[in-house]
Amino acid sequence: MRALFCLTLILSLLSPLSADLITIADYRDDFNPNTPSEGWAYLWNRDGVIGNTANYTALLSTGSGYDSNGVNGLPDPLPGRFVTLTQNFGHPGPAPAQGVGFDVHAIAAFTVDQAGEVFIANSNLSMTNGNRAVGSDTLALLIHVNNGPAIFQQSGFDSTTFDISLGELETGDTVFVAIGPNGSDFFDGFALDFSLLQEEAVPEPSSWALLLIGLGLSGFTRRTAD
Numbered sequence: 001m002r003a004l005f006c007l008t009l010i011l012s013l014l015s016p017l018s019a020d021l022i023t024i025a026d027y028r029d030d031f032n033p034n035t036p037s038e039g040w041a042y043l044w045n046r047d048g049v050i051g052n053t054a055n056y057t058a059l060l061s062t063g064s065g066y067d068s069n070g071v072n073g074l075p076d077p078l079p080g081r082f083v084t085l086t087q088n089f090g091h092p093g094p095a096p097a098q099g100v101g102f103d104v105h106a107i108a109a110f111t112v113d114q115a116g117e118v119f120i121a122n123s124n125l126s127m128t129n130g131n132r133a134v135g136s137d138t139l140a141l142l143i144h145v146n147n148g149p150a151i152f153q154q155s156g157f158d159s160t161t162f163d164i165s166l167g168e169l170e171t172g173d174t175v176f177v178a179i180g181p182n183g184s185d186f187f188d189g190f191a192l193d194f195s196l197l198q199e200e201a202v203p204e205p206s207s208w209a210l211l212l213i214g215l216g217l218s219g220f221t222r223r224t225a226d
C-alpha cells in the first residue's frame with residue numbers, strides 16, 4: 001500500500017501543469033489618450049540615458065495622446081522635440097546630433113499586479129513615414145524590466161516583432177518598451193502594438209485526482225495498520 005501511495009504521489013507530481021496564458025495588457029486596446037489605463041505609463045528619458053528609470057519622466061496628455069509638453073502640436077521645445085505616443089502613432093525624441101546629450105526615447109511601460117512569467121506577444125513596431133527611404137535612418141528598440149539590463153535590443157529595422165519571454169516577474173515589476181531615434185529622428189514616425197500575457201499555473205484535474213486517491217490510500221493503510 002505504501003509503495004502504491006508513493007507511486008501515485010510521484011505520478012501526480014510528474015503530471016504536467018496546464019499553463020493558462022491570459023492577456024494582462026495590450027498597447028492599443030488599453031490606450032486612453034487622457035489618462036493612462038490602470039498599470040500603464042507613457043514616459044520619456046528626459047534626464048539621461050535610456051535604461052535607468054531615474055532618468056524617466058511622464059509624457060503629458062494632449063487629449064489625443066502624450067507628448068513632452070502636453071500641448072497638441074509638434075515639435076516641442078528641446079529636449080522633447082517630436083517625442084510622442086498615441087494609440088496608432090509614435091515618435092522618439094532627438095539624438096546627440098540634434099543638440100541633446102543622449103538618444104531620447106518614447107517609452108510605454110506596464111506594471112504587473114501579480115507574480116508569474118510574462119510574455120510579449122502580438123508585437124509589431126513599424127516605421128510609417130512614407131517619405132523615408134527604406135533602410136535609411138532607423139529606430140532603436142530596447143526592452144527592460146525595472147532597472148535591469150536590456151532583455152531585448154534591436155536597431156536597423158524597417159519593421160520588427162519582439163515576441164519574447166520576460167521571465168518570472170514579481171508583483172509591482174515594470175516592463176519598459178523604449179523606442180529611440182538611433183542617431184537622428186528624421187522620418188522616425190512609427191506604429192506600435194504589443195500584448196503582455198501572463199502564465200497562471202493551474203494543476204490538471206487528473207493531477208488532483210491522483211493526489212487525492214494517493215492520500216486516501218495512505219489514510220486507509222494507516223487505519224488498517226492501527
Ligand SMILES: [Ca+2]
Nearest residue numbers: 026028193194
Ligand atoms: Ca494589440
Ligand SMILES: [Ca+2]
Nearest residue numbers: 067071072073
Ligand atoms: Ca506638444
Ligand SMILES: [Ca+2]
Nearest residue numbers: 137138181184
Ligand atoms: Ca532615426
